[in-house]
Amino acid sequence: MRRFLASSVGVTCAAALALPLALPDPAQARAPAVTAEPAVPGSTQSLPLVPLAGTRSLGPAASEQGLPRRDVRSFSLVGVVWDNPNSELHGHVQVRTRDAGTTHWSGWQDVETHYSDDAADLDSAERASGHVRGATAPLWVGASDGVEVRVQAELAEGDERAGATADSPLPRGLHLELVDPGADPPRAGTRRAEPTGGTSVVEAAAADALNTEPVDAAAANAGLAPLGATEIPALTKQQTERDPATQELLAAQGSRQRAQPYIGPRPRIITRRGWGADENLRERGFVYTKKVKAAFVHHTASGNKYRCSQAPSVIRSIYRYHVESSGWRDIGYNFLVDKCGNIYEGRAGGVAKPVMGAHTLGFNTNSMGIAVLGSYGATKPTSAALKAIARLTAWKLGLYGANPRGKTYLKSGGGNLYRKGKNVRLNVISGHRDGFATECPGRLLYGKLGSARRTAARYQGR
Known part of the structure; x- marks a missing residue:
């Protein structure tokens, strides 16, 4: 296997980071190959x-x-x-x-x-x-x-x-x-997020002193949850609009948003710590784009034979597959959704920030990728998963002034549908196949995106 060198592009959190592990190539004997003794289970x-x-x-x-x-x-x-x-x-x-x-x-x-x-x-x-x-x-x-x-x-x-x-x-x-994927992270003694106040970043960092995981991924969500939280709690629409983190993000954009912007209520999001990400696997630092103008919906094509209680294990497995097997800097998707409608933080860098993903070849700039766990060519997506897509896009796209029922332009980075440099008009909520010739996100999930757009716009108050 291989290890990454830290990217020169992006923003590195000013936290104490652990060095990546060196993983040797597998042995060639008939016995199962061993890449390395993992620092954490998996x-x-x-x-x-x-x-x-x-x-x-x-x-x-x-x-x-x-x-x-x-x-x-x-x-x-x-x-x-x-x-x-x-x-x-x-x-x-x-x-x-x-x-x-x-x-x-x-x-x-x-x-x-x-x-x-x-x-x-x-x-x-x-x-x-x-x-x-x-x-x-x-x-x-x-x-x-x-x-x-x-x-x-x-x-x-x-x-x-x-x-x-x-x-x-x-x-x-x-x-x-x-x-x-290893065992699920222990739940005993974990700290849950608080809507306001609660543990400060400094206090949480001290409490995490015995934790060997790097803290930069958690720190990227400062203002939304205390360091070490296993989830970011849901807020009402009014709470979301008044939330200091929302106001700070709008101000950082030099906001052109109207006085009362169209932002949907923030959904509950399970953090990387919540699903048990080994932060030592990925490349250090984060890479951001300027904004989030569109969301691409995917399916993971990993099959539907999982229980929702197993979703964290599925995500940890995909994370390892993306990083250790495929050579990516982190899991490719910005968010993942299971068939029970639970939303999970994907690529590290902050759930409210414009993190550059690796999800739609040619259109990763100024977009985000949402992957529904499963395969949806012949299986219908659940109503819970569709509602989660609508809630997530209503909130995240709303932070950047995007209308879920609208259109936007993205510049192609090259692919099998559009030449590099072409400005392409796309739905603000698109399926993967809209940017690349692929079956993803599956025929039956793709056919439900119109409903997701309407629901997301309603959550925004449009």
């Missing part, structure tokens, strides 16, 4: 794929690669990565897993291969770091200790694609990533 096993029977003599040029059934350490999420982030995996990826502590194997499950569009922009420092890899979507399988995988190429004769040719039909460097 780990990633990275296993190189091999040509399957009948094609072994072709080595890296084999059109079918994978791993036969094998015992591994416990994991809950799987994905496949490869060396070149500009390569696409044209083919099928399927996995079978064995429930932990049993002899029961699942049937073959498909892994979504078109995932490179959930990524940092092509000209960003994050993309140019040299650490980024191509990757499939992650698939949540639950606690497992056995795995089998097969990857089969689809390449027409004479077809030439980056990293995949007739001599090498699959991207080079294919690895199976098995992610263990």
